[in-house]
Amino acid sequence: MKQEWIEVLQEKMDHHLVSARSDLETYRFDASFGEFFPEAVVYVTNTEMVRQVLKIANEYKVPVTPRGQGTGLSGGDLPIHGGIILDMSQWPASVEVFPEDLVARVSPGTLTSEIHAEAEKHGLMYPPDPSSSNISTIGGNLAENAGGPRGLKYGVTKDYVLGLEVVTPEGDVMHTGGRTIKNVTGLDVTKLLVGSEGILSIITSATLKLIPKPATKQTVMAAFPTMETAGEAVSTTLTSGILPAKMEFIDQACARAVEEYEPLGLPTDIEAIVLVEVDGHPTAVQEESDTVMKIMKELGGTSVSMPRTKEEALNMWKARMLVSPAIATIKPTRASEDATVPRSQIPAMMAHLADIREKYQLSLVVFGHLGDGNLHPNILCDKRDKEELERVEKAVGEIFHFALELGGTLSGEHGIGTMKSPFLEDELGLVGVDMMKRIKQSWDPNNIMNPGKIFPDKGQRLILSREVEG
Ligand SMILES: Cc1cc2nc3c(=O)[nH]c(=O)nc-3n(C[C@H](O)[C@H](O)[C@H](O)COP(=O)(O)OP(=O)(O)OC[C@H]3O[C@@H](n4cnc5c(N)ncnc54)[C@H](O)[C@@H]3O)c2cc1C
Incomplete structure (x- = not known):
């Protein structure tokens, strides 16, 4: 028998609501790890519909989880307490x-x-x-x-x-x-x-x-034999008076995965490939990209190159864009993290990630935003393999703790969601978490808005398989 709140909501939302188990199937996943079924999905297309859904949800104290395109990597749109998924993706683009x-x-x-x-x-x-x-x-x-x-x-x-x-x-x-x-x-x-x-x-x-919009931009690409020299090239560039728009990197494992996926001629016997983009006035861009080339060469960069055409530039950036699809072919499950450290600590973090890879015998690759210390360690695994998943859990916990030890943060851009919530207090402290919880409680007294996110549920121990005690 349908719950009363679903019937009340159905009457208002008509064909914008689905609640049959088969219609809910795709909503139990997002781009992260977990799997949780909602009880209903409402496709909202205007503010008035959102208003009506929230009024009913608040009256019946039903959880509401908003969902865009489900590409989140921290489990933010997983309906871990059931209830309603508010699907925003059908809202006309404007x-x-x-x-x-x-x-x-x-x-x-x-x-x-x-x-x-x-x-x-x-x-x-x-x-x-x-x-x-x-x-x-x-x-x-x-x-x-x-x-x-x-x-x-x-x-x-x-x-x-x-x-x-x-x-x-x-x-x-x-x-x-x-x-x-x-x-x-x-x-x-x-x-x-x-x-x-x-x-x-x-x-x-x-x-x-x-x-x-900046008038023009230029790319510089370089490969480095060690992560230390790649890190040095970044800090030397940033202290030379140049602020590039982008400074990205992929590690050796990513370069190899991309070459397997679609051969682009990337060097694979190196520790890091760095991609830099400077933008602005054409004269400044010319001068700055020449300086970046010089710095990369002086610091031991090999295959240092600058594209001559837009197509060549796009091809260089393809190496970075193909990392996600390429590594997804290594194993069926991907734990994608975004631990972020002060820039000076990037080599230390990379060295520790290499140790973690060895210690837990995992397929761990790293890419990300080298210029701002926002690294993306990705562990490729198979979540059906419980023994491997346990090693992944431990490795992820160590990654978070080491990032914090280095003065970093749990998340540079992917959010806390449900995956990182057990570590929140490690970064913010008891008082920090308590003050945030008070904001949440006064804003949403019935705790209907995306419950179970940012703050861990009572007894939540595990992150990936999200085991909760008691
Ligand atoms: C291949 C790939 C590359 C990515 N690259 C990046 C990257 O470079 N940088 C980066 O930051 N992230 C990146 N992400 C993560 C993800 O794309 C972002 O977090 C994105 O902002 C999520 O948008 P979405 O529409 O998919 O939202 P969802 O994943 O559906 O939801 C994300 C969160 O937003 C909430 N939410 C959604 N809509 C609303 C709303 N209207 N009101 C209130 N809350 C709402 C949800 O409840 C959830 O907590 C990447 C993901 C993938 C798969």
Whole structure:
């Protein structure tokens, strides 16, 4: 028999709601590890629908988990306490650019790449560029405070949010911020909501800051025999007066995986391949890219090269873009982490990751944003193999603890979700977590908004298989 709340919701939402087990099947996964069934999925396409769903959910105290495109890597949109999945992906895409104000108003279901394309039509740029831009929604980016390769020079999603429209857990519509560059009226609730991982409100519209699109850009690629020299090349570049837009790297295992997947002629007998992009005025870009080439060569970089055409540049970046699909062929399951360390600690972190690979005999590859210390250690495994999964759990725990020891953080861009919540207190301390919990409790007294995320459930011990005691 259907629960009363589903019947009440069905009456309001009609064909926008599904609750048959077969229709819920795909919603038990996201791009992370876990598997949890919701009890109903509602396809919302406007703010009024969100309002109605939240009013009913709040009355019946039913969990609501917002979901964009399900590309999250920390389990943020898994309905771990059942209830309703609020599917935002069917919300019509909308990007209204106001070129004279350098802002854009966007709907939550819009793909990030659609915002990039619309801004560029006006000679403008929306800088945040998660590698998932073609497949993730701006709503998901806002909720995770997503970053991307351009974060080194331009910052992350929160740096480009001027205002939000959200629906509160009680089903009220609220506006934060505005569309001016400066705005210090009241508490900065906009910043609180960006990165709140769907545990406070549903984002239904956002006003984003745009900047003039840099006139040109140039890529430099280099291979390094050791991680130390790659790290040195990065710090020497950043202290030479140049701030590249991107400084990315892939390790040897990633280079080998890409070459197996699609041969691009990458060197595979090295420890790291570094890709740098400088952007700006053509004269500055020419000078800066020449200097980067010189630094890379002086610090022992091999195969140091600069593309002559746009196509050649795209081909170089293909090496970085193909890492995800290439490593996905190694084993069926992927634990993708984003432990982030101060830049000076990158070689120490890389050395420790190599030790962890040996100690736990795991297939561990690393790539990421070298310029800002945001590494992506990825462990390729098979989650059906319980013994291997135990080793993965231990390895992931060690990665987090070592990153914190080095003065780093659990997450540079993927969020805490459910996967990293047992470690939250290790980074924030008891008081830090308690103050955050108080915000959550006063904002959402019935705890209906994405429960079980950011804060660990009572007795939650494991991260990947998410075992809860008692
Ligand atoms: C191949 C690949 C590459 C990636 N590269 C990057 C990268 O470079 N940088 C990066 O930061 N991330 C990256 N990610 C992770 C992921 O794409 C981002 O976290 C993205 O922001 C998630 O968007 P989504 O639409 O898929 O949201 P989902 O995964 O569906 O949801 C993510 C979180 O947002 C919440 N949420 C979704 N919509 C709303 C809303 N409207 N209101 C309130 N809460 C909401 C959900 O509850 C959940 O907690 C990558 C993922 C993949 C698979």
